[in-house]
Amino acid sequence: SQGYVWPIYASYDLWEAAPDGSGPRRITTSEGYDAEATWCHRGGKLVFTSMRDGDLDLYEMNEAGQVKRLTSTPGYDGGAFYSADCSEIVYRAHHPEGAALEEYQRLLKQGLVKPSVMELWVMKADGSDARQVTRTGRANFGPYFHPDGKRIVYSSNAHAASGREFDLFMIDKQGGT
Numbered sequence: 001s002q003g004y005v006w007p008i009y010a011s012y013d014l015w016e017a018a019p020d021g022s023g024p025r026r027i028t029t030s031e032g033y034d035a036e037a038t039w040c041h042r043g044g045k046l047v048f049t050s051m052r053d054g055d056l057d058l059y060e061m062n063e064a065g066q067v068k069r070l071t072s073t074p075g076y077d078g079g080a081f082y083s084a085d086c087s088e089i090v091y092r093a094h095h096p097e098g099a100a101l102e103e104y105q106r107l108l109k110q111g112l113v114k115p116s117v118m119e120l121w122v123m124k125a126d127g128s129d130a131r132q133v134t135r136t137g138r139a140n141f142g143p144y145f146h147p148d149g150k151r152i153v154y155s156s157n158a159h160a161a162s163g164r165e166f167d168l169f170m171i172d173k174q175g176g177t
Contacts, residue, residue: 002107002112002114003114003116004114004115004116005107005112005113005114005115006113006114006115007111007112008033008051008108008111008112008113009033009035009111010031010032010051010111012033012034012035013027013028013029013030013034014026014027014028014034014035014037014046014048014061015027027061027065028048028050028061030052031052032050032051032052033050033051034048034049034050034052035048035049035050036048036049036078036079036080037049038080038081038082039082040086040125042085042086043086043125045060045061045063045086046060047059047080047081047082047089047125048061048080049077049078049079049080051108052067053069055072055075055108056075056076056077056078056108056113057069057070057072058071058077058080058089058091058127060125060127069127070089070123070126071093071123071127071130074095074096074101074104074105075093075094075095075096075101075104076092076093076094076104076113076118077091077093077121078091078092079091079092079118079141079143081143081144081145082125082145083125083145084145085149087124087125088123088124088125088173089122089124089125090120090121090122090133090143090144090145090152090173091120091121091123091143092118092120092121092140092141092143093118093119093120093132094115094117094118094119096117115139115141117137117138118139118140118141119132119133119134119135119136119140120132120133120140120143120152120154120171121133122173131174132175133152133171133175134156134158134171134175135175136156136158138156138157138158139156139157139166140154140155140156140158141154141155141156141166142154142155145173146170149173150172150173151170151171152170152171152172152173153168153169153170154169154170155168155169156169
């Protein structure tokens with residue numbers, strides 16, 4: 001009845017374990033959704049999506065467990081990955097305004113998000129200099145830096161007749177077509 005939506009489970013927390021799965025240890029205990037984490041192998045930190053401050057934003061956690069908020073624009077920020085040198089982060093985001101923002105917030109109160117419009121963004125690993133890379137008005141997912149560090153590989157339904165058909169694309173991290 002609400003279209004295609006994703007649940008945002010308030011019970012999700014982040015865990016770590018040894019490569020063989022032994023010794024699982026919970027590393028977040030905040031109220032609400034903590035998920036979509038990726039590790040920076042060069043800096044001893046991870047980036048993750050959380051609702052700890054009432055909206056879906058990106059946060060960084062260092063090995064000591066200290067958490068820093070990286071994004072704060074109303075709307076969804078998630079699915080983040082570090083560049084190979086961990087100096088930048090690529091992520092998907094939807095920052096609606098007006099009636100669309102009200103709809104986003106209404107769904108979020110129900111533990112839901114509608115991922116039909118997600119653009120790609122890049123920012124420095126400290127959360128500064130965020131810039132939008134894609135402008136398709138469609139769903140762009142799974143962004144990951146190409147090994148050359150200059151381009152991003154991602155999945156999108158931008159050229160599909162149906163909203164459920166996705167192809168792979170590559171774009172310069174500065175944006176473009």
